[in-house]
Amino acid sequence: TWKKFAATEFSTKEEFQREVVRHVETTLARSLYNCDELAAYSGAALAMRDKLIIDWNKTQQAHTLADQKRVYYLSLEFLMGRTLDNALLNRDIKDYAVEGVSELGFRMEDLIDQEHDAALGNGGLGRLAACFLDSLASLSYPAWGYGLRYRYGIFKQEIIDGYQVEVPDYWLDFNPWEFPRHDITVDIMFYGYVRRYTEDDGSTVNIWEGGEVVQALAYDVPIPGYGTSTTNNLRLWSSKPSTGEFDFQKFNSGDYESSVRDQQRAETISAVLYPNDNIDVGKELRLKQQYFWVAASLYDIVRRFKKSHRAWTEFPHQVAIQLNDTHPTLAIVELMRILVDKEHLDWDTAWNITTETFGYTNHTVLPEALEKWSVPLFQNLLPRHLQIIYDINLFFLQSVERRFPKDRELLSRVSIIEESNPQVIRMAYLAIIGSKKVNGVAELHSDLIKTTIFKDFVKIFGPDKFTNVTNGVTPRRWLHQANPQLSALIKEKLGSYDFLKDLSLLSGLEKFADDKSFQKEWMDIKFRNKQRLAKYIKDTTGISVNPSALFDIQVKRIHEYKRQQMNIFGVISRYLSLKAMTKEERAKQVPRVSIFGGKAAPGYWMAKTIIRLITAVSEVVNNDVDIGDLLKVVFIEDYNVSKAEFLCPASDLSEHISTAGTEASGTSNMKFVLNGGLIIGTCDGANIEITREIGEERIFLFGNLAEDVEDLRHAHRYGKTPMDPALKEVCDEIQKGTFGEPGVFAGLIHALTEGGDYYLVSDDFASYLSTHKLVDEAFKDTAAWAHNTIVAVSRMGFFTSDRAINEYADEIWNIDPVKVDG
Ligand code: 26V
Numbered sequence: 070t071w072k073k074f075a076a077t078e079f080s081t082k083e084e085f086q087r088e089v090v091r092h093v094e095t096t097l098a099r100s101l102y103n104c105d106e107l108a109a110y111s112g113a114a115l116a117m118r119d120k121l122i123i124d125w126n127k128t129q130q131a132h133t134l135a136d137q138k139r140v141y142y143l144s145l146e147f148l149m150g151r152t153l154d155n156a157l158l159n160r161d162i163k164d165y166a167v168e169g170v171s172e173l174g175f176r177m178e179d180l181i182d183q184e185h186d187a188a189l190g191n192g193g194l195g196r197l198a199a200c201f202l203d204s205l206a207s208l209s210y211p212a213w214g215y216g217l218r219y220r221y222g223i224f225k226q227e228i229i230d231g232y233q234v235e236v237p238d239y240w241l242d243f244n245p246w247e248f249p250r251h252d253i254t255v256d257i258m259f260y261g262y263v264r265r266y267t268e269d270d271g272s273t274v275n276i277w278e279g280g281e282v283v284q285a286l287a288y289d290v291p292i293p294g295y296g297t298s299t300t301n302n303l304r305l306w307s308s309k310p311s312t313g314e315f316d317f318q319k320f321n322s323g324d325y326e327s328s329v330r331d332q333q334r335a336e337t338i339s340a341v342l343y344p345n346d347n348i349d350v351g352k353e354l355r356l357k358q359q360y361f362w363v364a365a366s367l368y369d370i371v372r373r374f375k376k377s378h379r380a381w382t383e384f385p386h387q388v389a390i391q392l393n394d395t396h397p398t399l400a401i402v403e404l405m406r407i408l409v410d411k412e413h414l415d416w417d418t419a420w421n422i423t424t425e426t427f428g429y430t431n432h433t434v435l436p437e438a439l440e441k442w443s444v445p446l447f448q449n450l451l452p453r454h455l456q457i458i459y460d461i462n463l464f465f466l467q468s469v470e471r472r473f474p475k476d477r478e479l480l481s482r483v484s485i486i487e488e489s490n491p492q493v494i495r496m497a498y499l500a501i502i503g504s505k506k507v508n509g510v511a512e513l514h515s516d517l518i519k520t521t522i523f524k525d526f527v528k529i530f531g532p533d534k535f536t537n538v539t540n541g542v543t544p545r546r547w548l549h550q551a552n553p554q555l556s557a558l559i560k561e562k563l564g565s566y567d568f569l570k571d572l573s574l575l576s577g578l579e580k581f582a583d584d585k586s587f588q589k590e591w592m593d594i595k596f597r598n599k600q601r602l603a604k605y606i607k608d609t610t611g612i613s614v615n616p617s618a619l620f621d622i623q624v625k626r627i628h629e630y631k632r633q634q635m636n637i638f639g640v641i642s643r644y645l646s647l648k649a650m651t652k653e654e655r656a657k658q659v660p661r662v663s664i665f666g667g668k669a670a671p672g673y674w675m676a677k678t679i680i681r682l683i684t685a686v687s688e689v690v691n692n693d694v695d696i697g698d699l700l701k702v703v704f705i706e707d708y709n710v711s712k713a714e715f716l717c718p719a720s721d722l723s724e725h726i727s728t729a730g731t732e733a734s735g736t737s738n739m740k741f742v743l744n745g746g747l748i749i750g751t752c753d754g755a756n757i758e759i760t761r762e763i764g765e766e767r768i769f770l771f772g773n774l775a776e777d778v779e780d781l782r783h784a785h786r787y788g789k790t791p792m793d794p795a796l797k798e799v800c801d802e803i804q805k806g807t808f809g810e811p812g813v814f815a816g817l818i819h820a821l822t823e824g825g826d827y828y829l830v831s832d833d834f835a836s837y838l839s840t841h842k843l844v845d846e847a848f849k850d851t852a853a854w855a856h857n858t859i860v861a862v863s864r865m866g867f868f869t870s871d872r873a874i875n876e877y878a879d880e881i882w883n884i885d886p887v888k889v890d891g
Contacts, residue, residue, distance in 0.1 A: 079120065082165035086173065088116035109175045110183035113166065114245040117156050121291040124300040128889045132211040135887040136377065138386060139211040141370055143400060144393035146195030147216050147303060149187040150710030152246045158550050159295040185240045186709050188222035191346040192626040193736055194432050196710065198393055203543040204874040206294030206301040209886035215366035217358060218288045218305035221341040226668050226707040231684035235671050246290055253287035255365045256311055259357060263453045275410055277453035282311040283335045285365035295545045296570055298891035306365045308338035345670045346626045347438040353446055360451060363400045371407060381414060385425035389882035392429045395440045395496035401427055401503035402454045428881045429500040429507045431518055432733050435630065440496040447494060458494060462486060465502050469529055483525045501526050506881045510540045511734035511755040513775065538877055539758055540734040541870035544572050547740045552718040554594045555745060573866035578859060588855035595745055602719035606703055612691055615698045618660035619848050623724035624708050624716055627669040627676040630731040634679050634817055635830045636724055637686055639837055640702055641799045644690050647699055655699060659845040662701045666708035678816050685808040718744045722844055725750035728828045730775030739868040745858040749840060763861040771840040772833035781832050785825040792821065793834040
């Protein structure tokens with residue numbers, strides 16, 4: 070009956086219009102006659118939000134009633150992108166919303182384009198968290214995400230004179246997708262000291278007291294599932310000064326300045342997302358962010374559990390907590406502190422509860438990305454937590470000593486505390502020891518962590534603790550929303566949109582792979598997506614590209630291990646070959662557009678140099694009249710989720726060319742293939758499983774294997790590897806000044822020579838170039854290309870994040886879906 074009273078429900082075009090107009094006129098206090106696109110977007114978003122919040126309430130009620138085990142996904146990053154389009158599509162009301170706003174005189178694309186990306190993440194790890202939230206809701210799992218509400222998301226990238234410049238991303242001006250919960254606050258303490266005393270019964274109690282207190286305020290973001298009423302919650306914490314009397318006293322006594330300083334110090338905690346991807350810097354503020362978020366989330370989770378009045382031992386039957394990388398590992402320590410210091414459970418009972426509750430996902434093997442905290446820094450900020458870590462370590466090392474007596478080396482290798490100067494806490498080891506399951510994110514990666522960085526722990530805990538869950542992407546955003554024409558064509562062939570819920574149904578496309586008229590429709594859609602990208606490139610950079618050329622795209626964070634430098638060296642090599650050709654030879658070449666995009670961490674000088682080389686090459690090549698349309702080079706500024714949404718559908722070829730063994734999974738590789746592009750890649754991350762699924766004749770693999778990397782590096786160190794001749798030519802050309810002052814690029818050349826070519830660019834260069842030649846040949850045969858992309862798409866079912874989430878639910882979390890009546 071509540072439905073009757075829900076004034077904001079709408080299920081027709083007219084009702085949607087009415088709600089949009091109502092919000093424009095009343096919520097926004099604007100007249101319809103001076104309603105611009107931003108106001109119209111805002112009205113549409115508020116109308117959509119009302120609908121979501123009704124389903125959100127229903128879902129939370131159903132979950133409380135069902136009283137089943139829930140999963141909490143703890144991630145410092147959620148790279149959500151835009152919400153309006155996604156919500157309209159997930160709720161299947163896009164069609165009448167489009168009509169509705171068009172009668173009001175607007176085009177829905179223009180309104181959608183007004184929305185600011187929610188960019189609370191760096192790259193793969195944060196976007197994976199967002200895909201997982203979509204799948205959790207779409208599969209009706211009772212799940213919450215917990216994160217930080219950064220005032221500034223990942224910086225906006227501008228390219229000025231060919232260089233990256235970072236601009237702050239203030240995104241909260243108008244954000245209709247969040248609800249502040251002024252009643253949900255938690256006081257979080259830092260610093261202080263530990264007071265130890267003996268109770269009457271003789272037991273010792275440790276109390277952490279006397280520190281600085283900051284308040285966490287909850288903001289809730291509704292997460293709508295596709296084809297279900299389930300609308301889950303993403304809770305983001307914002308930091309504020311605590312409302313304790315102390316501040317008021319200062320303020321009242323006229324000490325305004327110090328009171329304002331306190332306020333700023335508190336608000337700084339959730340002010341900004343650290344813009345590093347795959348590199349650990351170890352700053353105190355980052356540790357403060359981690360504890361602030363973990364402590365608030367655990368307080369919330371424990372409060373919810375306590376409402377059910379169950380015994381503590383049932384906690385792991387009601388609660389699963391997934392650690393997205395090591396960033397929330399303090400949750401293990403905080404739960405121990407709650408159970409032992411506050412709830413007075415004995416250590417062993419508390420430890421059993423804790424280790425049954427957590428799961429840890431590792432996302433990288435790069436040593437420079439493994440989190441380590443200096444003991445003195447940690448001791449000062451979280452004194453009681455350090456004691457608990459020492460105790461966890463002591464009991465762990467004692468158990469190892471019992472199983473492997475007299476192996477001093479083993480003990481020092483697996484100790485949570487590394488005996489360096491200063492000592493450091495190895496967060497990954499703590500995460501492993503405190504979790505029930507540890508997983509990698511693609512098969513090769515999960516094998517590598519077992520045989521390299523975590524080898525000793527496999528020996529100690531046995532192999533069953535370690536498992537693989539290959540990443541996936543949500544087909545709702547990455548097919549249906551990003552590529553509506555392709556999605557509609559697939560629906561026409563398969564008879565329904567059921568493939569969006571069960572992506573394995575794509576296999577039904579394979580029988581049309583040789584159907585000429587289907588191939589034509591398929592390639593026409595690709596062409597239109599390329600035209601759209603060509604227009605965007607023209608409008609934003611002034612560069613004209615031919616949409617019939619082969620579009621070759623590499624978009625991801627800029628990092629030496631991802632080898633954008635190899636790509637641009639390859640482009641230079643192609644340029645040199647074209648220059649050396651006769652007119653007749655040139656006429657036979659396949660025209661190419663090499664498109665790059667991605668952010669460099671602000672302090673990562675080498676990555677910034679790579680960007681500068683790409684822009685320098687583009688200035689030279691694009692203006693060379695000998696070359697014309699045969700080669701264009703484009704750097705897309707400020708690559709983000711909403712740009713990925715129009716880049717993925719517009720590729721013929723995308724590049725996933727990391728040094729073998731370095732890219733844990735990659736997820737854009739999946740998005741590009743799902744949108745009818747082929748890939749050139751190394752035997753790394755999920756490329757390997759993509760190959761297995763789609764067939765090796767449909768992927769351009771090249772380069773050395775992970776198992777050979779160590780020997781190759783060794784050879785470089787002892788000066789036994791001459792540089793690849795084609796790469797030598799490229800370096801000579803750079804040093805001649807063809808792309809401007811060569812000193813600018815000296816670091817890149819140095820890395821290949823004296824630097825020992827750690828990422829093996831030279832070793833892979835010949836096979837990289839020859840594989841690009843194969844790509845050119847293959848692209849000439851349009852029918853075969855169409856066939857291969859259709860077959861590839863038909864075999865991509867495995868890479869849905871729904872499959873990944875079902876694996877986590879069954880193998881790690883032990884949770885079941887909850888039906889929510891719609
Ligand atoms: C690490 C650190 C270290 C401490 C400082 C801040 C910070 C921020 C981000 C990270 C990155 C963690 C690793 C990561 O992003 N891995 C990526 O995860 C993707 C999803 O599993 C995967 O597809 C990519 O291959 C992998 O690089």
